Amino acid sequence: MSDQVVTRFAPSPTGYLHIGGGRTALFNWLFARGRGGKFLLRIEDTDRERSTPEATAAILKGLTWLGLDWDGEVVSQFARKDRHAEVAHQMLDRGTAYKCFSTAAEIEAFREAEKARGVSYPVFLSPWRDADPATYPDAPYVIRMKAPRAGQTVIRDTVQGDVTIQNATLDDMIVLRSDGTPTYMLAVVVDDHDMGVTHVIRGDDHLNNAARQQIVYDAMGWTVPVWAHIPLIHGPDGKKLSKRHGATGVEEYQAMGYPAAGMRNYLTRLGWAHGDAEIFSSEEAMKMFSLEGIGRAPARLDFKKLENTCGHHISMMPDAALLQELEAFLAAAGQPALTDSQRGLLSRALYCVKDRAKTFPELVEKARFALISRPVVPDEAAAKSLDAVSRGILKSLTPRLQNASWTKDALESILTDVAAEHGMGFGKLAGPLRAALAGRSATPSVFDMMLVIGRDETIARLEEASA
RNA sequence: GGCCCGUUCGUCUAUCGGUUAGGACACCAGGUUUUCAACCUGGGAAGAGGGGUUCGACUCCCCUACGGGCUGCCA
Numbered sequence: 001m002s003d004q005v006v007t008r009f010a011p012s013p014t015g016y017l018h019i020g021g022g023r024t025a026l027f028n029w030l031f032a033r034g035r036g037g038k039f040l041l042r043i044e045d046t047d048r049e050r051s052t053p054e055a056t057a058a059i060l061k062g063l064t065w066l067g068l069d070w071d072g073e074v075v076s077q078f079a080r081k082d083r084h085a086e087v088a089h090q091m092l093d094r095g096t097a098y099k100c101f102s103t104a105a106e107i108e109a110f111r112e113a114e115k116a117r118g119v120s121y122p123v124f125l126s127p128w129r130d131a132d133p134a135t136y137p138d139a140p141y142v143i144r145m146k147a148p149r150a151g152q153t154v155i156r157d158t159v160q161g162d163v164t165i166q167n168a169t170l171d172d173m174i175v176l177r178s179d180g181t182p183t184y185m186l187a188v189v190v191d192d193h194d195m196g197v198t199h200v201i202r203g204d205d206h207l208n209n210a211a212r213q214q215i216v217y218d219a220m221g222w223t224v225p226v227w228a229h230i231p232l233i234h235g236p237d238g239k240k241l242s243k244r245h246g247a248t249g250v251e252e253y254q255a256m257g258y259p260a261a262g263m264r265n266y267l268t269r270l271g272w273a274h275g276d277a278e279i280f281s282s283e284e285a286m287k288m289f290s291l292e293g294i295g296r297a298p299a300r301l302d303f304k305k306l307e308n309t310c311g312h313h314i315s316m317m318p319d320a321a322l323l324q325e326l327e328a329f330l331a332a333a334g335q336p337a338l339t340d341s342q343r344g345l346l347s348r349a350l351y352c353v354k355d356r357a358k359t360f361p362e363l364v365e366k367a368r369f370a371l372i373s374r375p376v377v378p379d380e381a382a383a384k385s386l387d388a389v390s391r392g393i394l395k396s397l398t399p400r401l402q403n404a405s406w407t408k409d410a411l412e413s414i415l416t417d418v419a420a421e422h423g424m425g426f427g428k429l430a431g432p433l434r435a436a437l438a439g440r441s442a443t444p445s446v447f448d449m450m451l452v453i454g455r456d457e458t459i460a461r462l463e464e465a466s467a
Numbered sequence: 468g469g470c471c472c473g474u475u476c477g478u479c480u481a482u483c484g485g486u487u488a489g490g491a492c493a494c495c496a497g498g499u500u501u502u503c504a505a506c507c508u509g510g511g512a513a514g515a516g517g518g519g520u521u522c523g524a525c526u527c528c529c530c531u532a533c534g535g536g537c538u539g540c541c542a
Contacts, residue, residue, distance in 0.1 A: 012542045047541055077542095104540065115468095123538095142540055160472065168469055169538085177540040184542045208471060208537045231535085238534070266479095269491090273480050276490045281484075295473095295480075298535065302478050305492040313506090356504040366504085381502095430501040441505035 005037025006198045009063075009070070010077075010188065012044040013055035013067040016249035017062030019301070020203065020233040020241060027230060027294070028201045029068045030268065034286030040195055041070040045078045046187055062250040065332075066262045067282070075195065084182030087190045087220065088143045088175050095218035096176060100128040103339050115221040123171045143176035145186075145216060145321045153211045158228040158291040160204065165211040175213050185209065189216040197225055201254070204229040228291045231271060231298040238300055245301070255333050257360030259317065261326055262310030263318035269309075271299040279312045311358035319350045322363075343451065345370040352448035369438035369449050376461055382435035386465055393422055395466040398459050406455050408447045415446070434467035 007028040013022050032039040041063070045051035091097035106125050114122030126144060148167045155163040176187035177231040182190070192200060200210075207229045216223045235245030247253055253263060264282050272295065311421070314322065323346065330337060338346065349370035357363035364371075378386060397418055404410050419429040431445045437458065443449060450458045 010542090014542080044542055049493065050541075107540090163471070165471070171538095174540050179540080181540085183540065188542085203535055203536090204472065206542090209542090211471095229472085234535080236478080240535070263490085269479065271479080275481065278479095278491050297473050299480090300478060303493070308492055311505090353504095358504090362504095425501095427501055434502065440502090443501095445501065447501090 004198075005032050005035040006040065006196045007032040007037065007201055008040040008043050008192065008195060008197050008324045009041045009068075010191075010202070012050070012060050013048065013052060013059060014047075014050045015055055015058070015253055017059045018241075018248055019250055019253065019267075021059075022062060022066055022250045023233060023270065024201065024203055024230065025063055025068050026066065026264060026267050027228075027272070027289075028199075029070075030062065030286050030289040030354065031199060031201060031291065034289050037198075038071040038074060039068070040075065042195070042199070043365060044184065044187070045076055045182065046081070046182060048078070048181075051078070058249075058251070065254050065260055066250060066263060075191065077191060080187070080191060080194075081181055081219070083177060083194065084187050084190050085180055088182065088186060091145060091175065091216075091219055092143060094219065095146070097143050097145045098126075098129055098131075098172075099133075099136065100126045100144045100172070100174075101137055101139050102128065103371075111414055123169065126172055129172065140178040142174045142178050145171040145175050145212075145219060147212070147215050153214055155210045155214065155227055156209070157207070157210070158226055159294045159296060160207065160229055163207065163210075165208070170212060170215070176294055176307055178443055186216060189213050189220075189222075192225060193217070193220070194224045199226045199228060199291070201228040201230065204231050226291075228294065228362055230294055231296060233270065234298045234300045236302065237302055238298075241301065251332070251385075251453075252330065257329050257362070258310045260311050260358070262306070262313035262319065264304045265313060266274070266309040270301070271295050272370040274285050279309065307358040314357050314359075314363060315355045317354070321355075322350060323347050326360050326363060333361075341369050344380055349448075349452045352444040352452065356444070366444060368440070369443055370452050372439070374457075374460060374464055376436065376439040376464065378435045378439040378465075379441075381441040382439050385431035385435045385441065390429075391466040393429065394432055394436055394462045395419065398462050398466075401455065401459055401462075404455075407450065408451060411447050411450055432465075433462075436462050 009021075009025040009028050011017065029039045031037070031051070043056050044060070045056070063070070089095060092099070108125055111122045128143075129146065147170050151167050153165045153167055154172070155165070157163055173185050174183050176182055210227055210229070214224055222381065233241050235241045237245070241248055250263075254260075261282065265280060268285050268289070269278065272289070274290075274293050275286075277288060280288070307427050317325075323343070326346075327338060327343075346367055349367045353363055353366040356366050397415075400414055402417070404414055415429060415433075416426050419426045422429075430432045430446055431441065434441060437443070437446065437449045437453070453461075
């Protein structure tokens with residue numbers, strides 16, 4: 001018997017990867033990876049009407065972008081339908097399930113009638129539960145689990161605590177549909193058991209389901225996994241996160257230019273805490289992560305904090321990795337790829353822009369000075385600082401830069417000297433320089449810009465601006 | 468409607484009966500500066516409401532309010 005941790009993420013492929021699903025996957029991943037366990041991926045595609053291969057691809061893509069790698073092959077739940085049916089029949093043999101010949105129309109009619117009578121929660125009690133097989137008609141049937149009618153089922157949840165459900169409120173869930181396909185309630189249990197899942201970490205929208213699933217575990221004599229039902233993510237207004245809040249799919253976050261490491265960090269802290277830890281790598285998160293640290297209340301998405309977290313990660317990232325992810329972002333956002341020379345320039349510029357950007361678009365904007373080619377067209381604010389006097393000063397500057405030693409210290413002393421000669425502080429000179437070098441009024445340090453683009457380009461831009 | 472879960476600064480959270488209720492983001496003020504960002508210093512800011520239990524409750528129990536989830540031959 002191995003006590004290795006096995007977790008899984010089990011999305012249904014009906015759309016893109018929701019940010020909440022991404023966080024669920026992240027928690028499962030952190031928990032497994034931090035304990036030397038396995039993190040498995042299963043696609044819950046038993047609903048043939050709604051499942052699409054495109055959605056599956058989108059989900060895998062989202063997980064991959066987030067950097068959540070799974071162990072082994074992706075399991076298709078639908079592909080295991082024969083195994084599910086086998087278990088349903090074993091339940092039949094064990095007497096923990098029965099054939100029910102009630103039609104959908106009959107059940108619907110029953111519910112309507114009960115509601116009309118004022119029964120708020122009509123629990124359908126199948127007349128076939130204890131019927132004599134001799135009376136079975138030759139008709140389609142479903143297999144229902146024989147759930148206990150009395151007593152209670154207790155879910156021992158690591159996050160929510162002990163949750164007690166009265167069995168009387170549970171009906172005999174269908175485990176196998178009349179067409180022989182399994183329902184979710186059966187399939188999850190069979191798959192989790194067969195895959196050796198030890199910890200079920202999922203959204204708390206499944207909390208009530210856990211009671212029914214536990215009944216299936218008991219019916220088969222299987223070990224119940226450790227439950228951990230985590231609260232959902234809400235929009236900034238506290239309502240369930242939906243389209244109208246903006247981004248709900250993880251690919252939208254990628255397109256907005258958030259680095260994956262920052263995303264992971266932010267999402268980890270959303271609904272989970274470990275003392276005062278705020279900014280950390282995924283490796284550190286794995287060491288700290290525990291189910292006990294998960295909060296019980298739904299958390300709201302805060303884009304400001306997301307940005308702040310991402311800013312820390314951008315500045316911490318090694319240049320090579322940063323450049324690589326930036327290029328992936330450009331591709332994902334449908335922007336033109338970098339040319340070889342732009343890539344070279346950008347990697348030289350990173351050191352002076354990475355501390356000032358929170359997202360990739362911001363990083364590109366800050367590094368604009370390095371990527372543009374002449375003529376440098378100043379924007380309105382920059383144009384204002386390029387008056388006649390300033391242009392004259394810039395012109396007088398170029399000869400002195402010709403022979404200057406191209407270091408920050410040397411440049412600084414030349415420029416402060418020039419400014420002094422014109423009876424001004426360096427601050428006065430910095431504006432025109434920015435305008436000439438970058439065409440903007442807000443840029444990285446002028447010295448850094450000169451260092452990055454080099455002597456020839458610097459002089460060319462100054463001459464152009466002062467012409 | 469019924470059942471289940473939740474509720475600490477605006478937001479994410481720490482606290483696991485005894486704290487001036489801590490941190491982070493955001494915000495405000497000041498500083499630094501070569502613009503922006505960053506950074507530094509300081510500031511305002513919270514236990515939903517009401518009952519208990521206890522020498523003592525944010526912490527335990529009950530009620531109310533509010534929010535969320537579930538209530539399918541969906542997952």
